[in-house]
Amino acid sequence: MKKFYFVMALLIVASMILTACGTPAATEAPAATDAPAVTEAPAATEAPAATEAPAEVTQEDCVTEEVFCVGVVTDVGKVNDKSFNQSAWEGALKSQEDGVADLVQFIETADAKDYAKNIGTFGDAGFDVIVTVGFALGEATVAAAATYPDISFIGVDQFQAWEFDEDAANDVANVTGLGFPEDQAGFLVGALAAAMSESHKIGAVCGTDVVPPVWRFGEGYKAGAAYADGLNGTTTEVFVVYHSDVGFDKTFTDPEWGAQTATSMMDQGADAIFGCGGLTGNGAITAAAQAGKYAIGVDADQYLTLPEAAPRMLSSAMKLITPGVADLVAAAKDGSIKPGNFTGLAGYAPYHDLESEVPAEVNAMMEELNAALLDGSVTTNVPPVKP
Amino acid sequence: MQTEKPNSLTSQILQSISNASLIPFLAILTAVILGGIIIKIVGGDPFLAYKGLIQGSLGSAKALSETAIWATPYIFAGLAVALAFKGGLFNIGAEGQLAVGAVFSALIGYGLPEWLGYDLPAIIHLPLAIGVGMLMGGIWAGIVGALKAYTGGHEVINTIMMNYIALNTTSFLLNGVMKDPSPNNVIARTPLIAESARISPLFEGLRVHWGFVLALLVAFLIWWLLNKTTLGFEIRTVGLNPDAAQYAGINVKRTIIVTMLLSGMLAGLAGSIEVTGLNYRHELGFSIGYGYDAIAIALLGKSHPLGIVLSSFLFAAMRNGATRMQFLTQLPVDLISMLQALILLFVAADAIVRYIYRIKSKGERVVLTRGWGG
Numbered sequence: 001m002k003k004f005y006f007v008m009a010l011l012i013v014a015s016m017i018l019t020a021c022g023t024p025a026a027t028e029a030p031a032a033t034d035a036p037a038v039t040e041a042p043a044a045t046e047a048p049a050a051t052e053a054p055a056e057v058t059q060e061d062c063v064t065e066e067v068f069c070v071g072v073v074t075d076v077g078k079v080n081d082k083s084f085n086q087s088a089w090e091g092a093l094k095s096q097e098d099g100v101a102d103l104v105q106f107i108e109t110a111d112a113k114d115y116a117k118n119i120g121t122f123g124d125a126g127f128d129v130i131v132t133v134g135f136a137l138g139e140a141t142v143a144a145a146a147t148y149p150d151i152s153f154i155g156v157d158q159f160q161a162w163e164f165d166e167d168a169a170n171d172v173a174n175v176t177g178l179g180f181p182e183d184q185a186g187f188l189v190g191a192l193a194a195a196m197s198e199s200h201k202i203g204a205v206c207g208t209d210v211v212p213p214v215w216r217f218g219e220g221y222k223a224g225a226a227y228a229d230g231l232n233g234t235t236t237e238v239f240v241v242y243h244s245d246v247g248f249d250k251t252f253t254d255p256e257w258g259a260q261t262a263t264s265m266m267d268q269g270a271d272a273i274f275g276c277g278g279l280t281g282n283g284a285i286t287a288a289a290q291a292g293k294y295a296i297g298v299d300a301d302q303y304l305t306l307p308e309a310a311p312r313m314l315s316s317a318m319k320l321i322t323p324g325v326a327d328l329v330a331a332a333k334d335g336s337i338k339p340g341n342f343t344g345l346a347g348y349a350p351y352h353d354l355e356s357e358v359p360a361e362v363n364a365m366m367e368e369l370n371a372a373l374l375d376g377s378v379t380t381n382v383p384p385v386k387p
Numbered sequence: 388m389q390t391e392k393p394n395s396l397t398s399q400i401l402q403s404i405s406n407a408s409l410i411p412f413l414a415i416l417t418a419v420i421l422g423g424i425i426i427k428i429v430g431g432d433p434f435l436a437y438k439g440l441i442q443g444s445l446g447s448a449k450a451l452s453e454t455a456i457w458a459t460p461y462i463f464a465g466l467a468v469a470l471a472f473k474g475g476l477f478n479i480g481a482e483g484q485l486a487v488g489a490v491f492s493a494l495i496g497y498g499l500p501e502w503l504g505y506d507l508p509a510i511i512h513l514p515l516a517i518g519v520g521m522l523m524g525g526i527w528a529g530i531v532g533a534l535k536a537y538t539g540g541h542e543v544i545n546t547i548m549m550n551y552i553a554l555n556t557t558s559f560l561l562n563g564v565m566k567d568p569s570p571n572n573v574i575a576r577t578p579l580i581a582e583s584a585r586i587s588p589l590f591e592g593l594r595v596h597w598g599f600v601l602a603l604l605v606a607f608l609i610w611w612l613l614n615k616t617t618l619g620f621e622i623r624t625v626g627l628n629p630d631a632a633q634y635a636g637i638n639v640k641r642t643i644i645v646t647m648l649l650s651g652m653l654a655g656l657a658g659s660i661e662v663t664g665l666n667y668r669h670e671l672g673f674s675i676g677y678g679y680d681a682i683a684i685a686l687l688g689k690s691h692p693l694g695i696v697l698s699s700f701l702f703a704a705m706r707n708g709a710t711r712m713q714f715l716t717q718l719p720v721d722l723i724s725m726l727q728a729l730i731l732l733f734v735a736a737d738a739i740v741r742y743i744y745r746i747k748s749k750g751e752r753v754v755l756t757r758g759w760g761g
Binding site: 059075076078105106107108110111112113114116117118120121122124125135136211250253 | 449453456562572573574594661665666670672673674675706707709710711713714715717719720723
């Protein structure tokens with residue numbers, strides 16, 4: 001046995017040594033020189049010579065003043081998740097199309113402990129803006145902002161609490177949290193649901209009202225329905241139920257409760273259900289779709305993320321992350337970006353399969369309403385937090 | 388070789404090195420070439436990808452520090468699986484034991500000062516946080532050991548089931564009573580642990596911490612335990628042949644329970660060190676899949692502590708280098724996992740490599756088929 005282990009140990013040592021020397025044989029040569037400028041020179045000179053028409057910008061150029069580089073760090077999702085990460089990445093791509101950013105790149109995080117490292121990878125490469133997606137990266141983003149004071153950080157869905165505390169020591173000069181007017185998004189789909197409902201009864205199944213954004217979705221929904229009633233001369237009964245009294249472990253992850261609650265609303269005659277609150281809301285949406293009622297999603301266009309409900313998905317109350325990110329990147333470039341909290345825009349998703357069912361006048365009302373919310377001529381009157 | 392005296396020690400060693408290293412070298416070479424082809428197919432530049440992998444894992448002090456950070460839990464968890472292998476037990480539950488260790492370390496880390504109402508000195512708080520996490524991980528696995536010893540319930544099934552219980556309970560706790568109560572927090576995570584329960588970094592400005600040194604020490608300790616102590620002898624004997632061990636007067640049931648207990652403690656330690664050394668809290672996104680990677684690491688390291696340290700480094704380098712590789716090439720991060728699997732496949736299944744390169748196995752055959760961990 002001893003001998004066997006000795007051989008095994010040797011084998012492993014040797015394999016490690018050989019990995020180190022063997023693998024790079026072809027690739028190490030450039031890496032060993034340790035001077036990116038030198039090693040990348042062929043690539044850089046080749047590119048213009050080759051057929052690629054636009055001036056090729058490489059990562060090495062990001063350290064220079066003239067080249068504006070934007071890096072996106074995802075949370076443990078991917079840039080094609082049809083949700084937050086993808087929207088943020090599309091925002092970065094949009095800023096490139098708009099000619100604001102010269103180079104955009106992403107790093108997908110595989111493990112939460114890599115947040116700091118992944119942000120640092122862009123930081124060390126001299127990127128000008130780093131977009132971090134999701135609340136989970138909030139602390140890592142603020143920490144990185146201190147390490148890289150010259151870089152603008154955009155935190156999607158990261159509430160910057162320091163803006164409101166008294167202690168100036170907590171202030172951060174280069175982080176902007178991108179938030180959204182959830183009440184406006186709820187308002188839009190509330191108006192849509194009220195206008196589309198034949199029974200004049202609509203419902204919303206939400207997570208806990210202790211979380212302010214969730215509460216704003218629900219209250220916005222009510223306000224939107226009331227607004228549409230005022231326009232159309234109807235009286236719509238709105239059921240809004242929060243899954244509040246169960247604790248945080250359950251409130252967003254209880255699709256069965258969501259489905260039951262939605263079903264009981266439909267039993268009472270509701271024919272449009274807005275699900276707002278993670279899996280709980282998804283349960284309600286799916287139940288509504290299966291019953292052949294109108295289903296309304298939340299956050300992103302859930303037609304794309306919830307295929308089982310897609311055929312009956314009327315719309316979704318959307319946080320417009322893509323334009324929000326693009327706007328903030330542009331603001332970072334021209335220097336007008338402000339640290340603290342930035343409120344982006346809300347919207348509603350396309351009707352997709354139900355487009356033919358939406359009457360032209362309802363569509364016109366929605367477009368007007370959307371514009372009115374944008375220019376401020378209509379307000380939701382929903383306070384930021386539950387009074 | 389024929390001309391020289393075959394018994395000269397140096398020539399023997401040289402020969403065994405060349406014999407032993409040829410296959411892994413070819414295995415890794417094959418995997419790298421194959422991986423390169425795949426990278427090429429998906430539209431990437433293989434040379435740039437490998438350059439990123441090496442730069443990102445070994446290219447700078449920061450890169451080395453991050454590799455060591457990744458290696459630390461791998462070493463602990465790899466040792467956990469290997470120790471069980473040695474005792475003839477398949478601990479598939481390292482993932483769950485790790486989570487249990489992490490949860491309890493976090494609980495002691497943030498909760499104890501709150502309950503007591505005063506701050507503890509680090510010299511008491513830190514060992515307590517690590518110790519409780521380690522112990523709970525051990526108990527979690529020890530339950531499975533006891534079930535195996537007294538009822539014959541198979542440890543593979545039971546550790547997998549215990550994984551479900553551990554991971555879902557963790558999720559329940561992190562979303563519930565243990566959730567960070569700071570306003571606006573929507574993440575399933577505990578509050579930050581107290582300063583007094585944190586392992587300090589090894590160097591200023593780098594994240595690598597003393598837990599890494601501890602991992603290396605523990606690896607040595609496990610080697611010593613297995614090879615130089617009566618308990619280690621008992622574990623190995625039970626692992627090789629429980630009937631013979633019984634006949635020789637070893638208490639097999641006790642040994643099975645102790646083996647699982649120790650294995651679970653090592654896995655729990657992996658979680659504890661992650662919490663106290665690196666993350667300073669437990670969060671659902673942290674430490675996903677280490678317990679499963681650990682099985683591969685133990686297998687690749689042939690259940691030898693030194694082998695585990697080295698294979699942990701190989702895994703850590705690949706995981707860590709993935710960021711830079713992605714940065715340079717914009718390839719999906721999943722590709723790294725695939726590359727890792729390829730290397731593992733070729734290293735572990737040396738018959739494939741022998742077949743590809745037409746190498747006849749000679750003399751001492753590398754025994755890989757005797758079961759996990761040999």
